[in-house]
Amino acid sequence: MVAVIAVDMDGTFLRPDDTYDRARFERLRERMRAQGVRFVVASGNQLHQLRSFFAEADGCAYVAENGHIVVDEGSTAPLSRSVLAADASLRVINALDAVGFPYVMSGTECAFVRADAPPHFVDLVRRYYHRLEVVSDLRDLDVEVMKFAMITDVDPDEVATRIEGEVGDVMSVVVSGPRDLDLNQPGVTKAFGLGLLLDRWGVSWDDVVAFGDGGNDVELLQAAGRGYAMEGARDELVAVASHRTGRNTDDAVLTLIEEILH
Numbered sequence: 549m550v551a552v553i554a555v556d557m558d559g560t561f562l563r564p565d566d567t568y569d570r571a572r573f574e575r576l577r578e579r580m581r582a583q584g585v586r587f588v589v590a591s592g593n594q595l596h597q598l599r600s601f602f603a604e605a606d607g608c609a610y611v612a613e614n615g616h617i618v619v620d621e622g623s624t625a626p627l628s629r630s631v632l633a634a635d636a637s638l639r640v641i642n643a644l645d646a647v648g649f650p651y652v653m654s655g656t657e658c659a660f661v662r663a664d665a666p667p668h669f670v671d672l673v674r675r676y677y678h679r680l681e682v683v684s685d686l687r688d689l690d691v692e693v694m695k696f697a698m699i700t701d702v703d704p705d706e707v708a709t710r711i712e713g714e715v716g717d718v719m720s721v722v723v724s725g726p727r728d729l730d731l732n733q734p735g736v737t738k739a740f741g742l743g744l745l746l747d748r749w750g751v752s753w754d755d756v757v758a759f760g761d762g763g764n765d766v767e768l769l770q771a772a773g774r775g776y777a778m779e780g781a782r783d784e785l786v787a788v789a790s791h792r793t794g795r796n797t798d799d800a801v802l803t804l805i806e807e808i809l810h
Contacts, residue, residue, distance in 0.1 A: 550808055551755035553580065554588040554611070554742055554768065557598065558676075559725070559761040560778050561589075561801050566675070568601070572802055577606055579809045586621060588745065590738040592697065592730050592764050594659060595619065595626075596678040613654055614724075614732050614764050615741030616694040620748065628744050629656055630694060630736045636718040637693040640731060641686050643714040644698060647707060651698040652677060655691040662686060669699065696731040697724075704729050722763040723782065730764050739767035757808060759793070759801050760785060776804065 555561040562568055580587055588609045589598050595612035602608050609621040618628040632640075637653075644651045650669040653660045659677035661670055663684045674680055683689060696719070700707045708721040708729055719731040738760075746753065758765075758772035761781040769775030770788045777789035778796060786792070794800030 549755050550583075550585055550757050550774075551751045552586045552588060552742075552746070552749075552757070553805060553808070554590045554738075554756060554758040554772070555801055556738075556760040556762065556765050556768075557589065557591040557593060557601070559780075559796055560759050560765075561796065562601075563796055563799070566601075569799055569802060572799070574606075576802065576805050576809065580805075581607070583809060585809070586745075586749065586751075588742060590615075590742060590758070590760075590765075590768060592724055592762075594654065594677045594679065597676055600678060609745055611738050611741035611745070613694055614730055615736045615738050616654070616733065617656070618741040618744050620745060627748070628741070629692075630733050631656065631692045632694060632718070632733055634693075636715075638687060640696055640715050640719055643711060644696060644731075646714075647698070647711060649698050649700045649707065651696055652680075653686055653693055654695045654697070655689075655693055658691070660686055660689060660691075672699070695719075695733065695736075698729040698731070700727050700729065722766075724762040724764040728762075732764075737767040738765060739771045742768065743771070759804075761796070776801075 590611040592614045607621045610619040616630045620627050650665040652673050658679045704723045711721050720734050722730050724730045753771050754773040756772040757774045758768050759776045761778040775789045776791045776793045777786045779794050
């Protein structure tokens with residue numbers, strides 16, 4: 549039985565131009581409702597950005613910021629928010645500044661980048677963080693911090709190893725894209741966030757179908773009854789996925805959902 553379908557967004561559900569077949573999805577969403585299947589958006593992106601892709605009537609649940617914010621279907625208030633201790637946030641800021649690549653800091657209400665970040669980086673970040681502020685010094689902010697993300701122009705695995713050596717006790721570093729790193733609180737993953745929803749709904753992991761393509765999807769696909777790695781997914785994800793599917797450019801997720809719904 550399938551009770552929950554959980555999808556990553558970038559590289560998975562969305563096409564490279566940040567679109568999807570809206571009409572086709574609406575038809576499938578009606579079929580999901582008729583069969584009692586819940587739909588969960590599970591992404592490293594900001595909640596406000598994720599909500600922009602769907603209508604309120606779609607009734608989606610959200611596991612945003614890699615599980616640091618979880619919102620049940622039909623709700624506006626978070627079910628869960630994972631906040632980093634202030635001293636740990638300062639340590640991470642110092643470590644990332646020393647690495648030298650631009651990064652974004654995710655707060656519970658807004659994301660932040662440094663004013664000296666390259667303009668092209670700020671423009672790119674706005675694609676994923678619709679609430680974004682540019683500030684002179686992240687250390688001066690009195691905000692609740694959840695996670696960090698960095699874009700490199702070298703091998704991200706090497707940078708991840710370096711950062712882990714500095715702050716690995718307070719943050720877990722995963723390669724989430726070709727040049728992208730996510731710094732998550734230990735134990736806070738998409739699987740953690742979805743697990744909160746499953747407990748609330750009384751649903752077993754055996755009844756979950758999940759899709760992903762990046763290193764931040766590993767725990768999710770490991771836990772799901774059926775975990776689908778996209779074509780071109782990172783090797784560590786392919787290694788744990790129980791199934792493979794096609795490319796996001798071909799709407800592979802929607803095609804497979806059509807096959808799943810009987």
